[in-house]
Amino acid sequence: MSAFKRRTTAKQPPLPAGTRTCPGSTATIITSTGIPSLDDILGGGLPLSCSLLVLAPDAHSAYGELVVKYFAAQGLACGQRVCVVDPRAETFLSECMWMPGSSAAASVQPGNPATPSPSTAAEDEEDEKASEHDTKIKIAWRYEQMKQFQTTVPAGQATDDYCRTFDLTSRMPDSVIRSARSDGRFLDVSPEENLSAEGPASSCRRVIHRLSEILSQNDTDTDTSLATRVCIPALGSYEWGDLSPQEICYFLHSLRALLRRHPRACASVCLPPHLCQESFGGPGWVQKLGWLTDASITLAAFSSNPSLSAMFSSHHGLVHIHSLPAPHTLLPPSDKFSTLRGLTSSGENNLAFKCMRKRLIFETLHLDVEGGVGERRTTPSASAIALEPGGGHAHDHAHEPSTGGKSSVAAVQVQLEQVEISAAPPPPQQPAVDIPPSTKPAESSFKKAKVKKKVAFTSERPDLYDF
């Protein structure tokens, strides 16, 4: 009889709603930011007791605030507590995105699986349609089994409790805000609240003091173990008063210390554009911010730089990662588990983001083949498509040497595709080297319907303000 006894694992306390353990380190509990690709960059999600800082140095767009909105919406959607530090917190929440369809209201309660709204083909993103025709072309046989080139992680199901699918075209219903308020799951702190003279003078200290009270109160409230999300959409905006760089550093430092003391909370902070610059904080400002927070990224939008937006026409800005959360390990789990960053395979990928009509996604950024066309090209560009089946094309010359009328040897006839679409199959000797195999009429008509992006210097300008 062996003396070896199986060690039974002690009963783990149940995880708060909307969280799960990090695959790399079981001591870390992670929660979703609401954006699946950002979750992947962070290594699965933002760990509890960590702070996320989003810098958005572009003054003409509000992508940083958009990330904080996703964070707040995800918090309310999975039943967590959300504390918004903003002078107009209700307005901020009412502008947040929400889940599409009638399942939205029903799925707020945790543990209540909602019926998924039927996905309609018409609701697909326009950019995704462009890749459909790629599957119809004939590619070399050895690549047939390979999946399509992925630039981002796929979004989860709509009923996924960890990360809900949000739709930028739908707003958070007032009923959700009201019920969260009555449940005590929506708290707000205003930085311009001027308490009586005995309170601390600086807005940063007041907010830290108030957050400390709220978090201590939540900790004593042990009947429900809810995670708390602190959302600060604009740290240092004018309502906070004139903040110096030292006060912002003090705030972030104290916020992090607060989160460590109350480990069931996490925070997402966005700095307004004028405070992200080195002209405000001095040299090495971005590095200092990276040291003072657990996770820090910069969303550098292209809107002020037309040459960059022309070069990367399908993206709206670059993503720079300064620091990643590693609350219990030397190495951040993102190094091992992030598919977007790609550290496991080779050197790190460049990342970019784009805000589509319905969602914000983070993607890997790849340089184009020739420069000028936004998408990865697997078919020749539109200006090279010339021929339709059975029509005169260069190869006919080989079969009809008697047509000495045409002087040029390799004559390419360009004809409009909708004119002649012959049903007769083309002669089998035609190779398909440079010529797209548009031998099937259905395909050429399908191709005609697609407006290919032109290899010109003016690309379709992305609609930046379409939130």
Next chain:
Amino acid sequence: MFPPSGLPLPGEILLITDELLAPADFLLHRQVATHLKASKVSKCVLISISEDIGRWKAVAQRSNINSTQYLDSGSLSFIDAMPIASTAIDGESSVPLKELFQKISATLIQLSSESGIDLLVVLDDIASLEWVGIPAADVVRFARALCALCRKLKASLVLRHHVTTPGEPDDIFKHLFQLCTYHLDVFPLSTGRSGTVSGQVALHCGPATLAPAHRLVPRSAAVHYRLSDTGSVFFDRGTGSGVL
């Protein structure tokens, strides 16, 4: 063997600088681990300004060091410096970090009162004190006082400083460099992040050190290291494939 053992010796001061892309947490953990494992009478004082004890314990656990046991037995003491220093930011007292210094010196004097104790003091990190608003001159005075105290008590001191402007040393770094016996410089690869090499380390000697006891490593020939969950592996430039 890098980093060399006996760095720092009692009475010596080691300055560790790092950058955001190449943090030096692993070096601190390594220093404390080797010190505590060296003998039963070795003690360590950890003064933390930015992080809390939870992270230290979690990371140490992964390299099989039971911090709780050391904390209970008194071999490892942890001083959480931020609450004490935050009162200094209000600018009420003329010497902002005095309270923190008094607490540290009380702990150190009490620990070193027993004879034959090998004491290691780790201060992590000194840059945050300046960033949150304490004037640089006060931070430098605090550092100098701490160095003097450790020299007097024959304790080895490890200071950690974050470098945010790689090409241009800031004022605090200049003063700290004058005080130190050795300087371990942790910096990232010039080509950015890589999967195999996490960063590089150079060893310099302080300006007051006449005869360095260890082989110095200049930045141009810096030793590469790679972090893993359990610790770090050092290897010379270009020999990565042989070691990893």
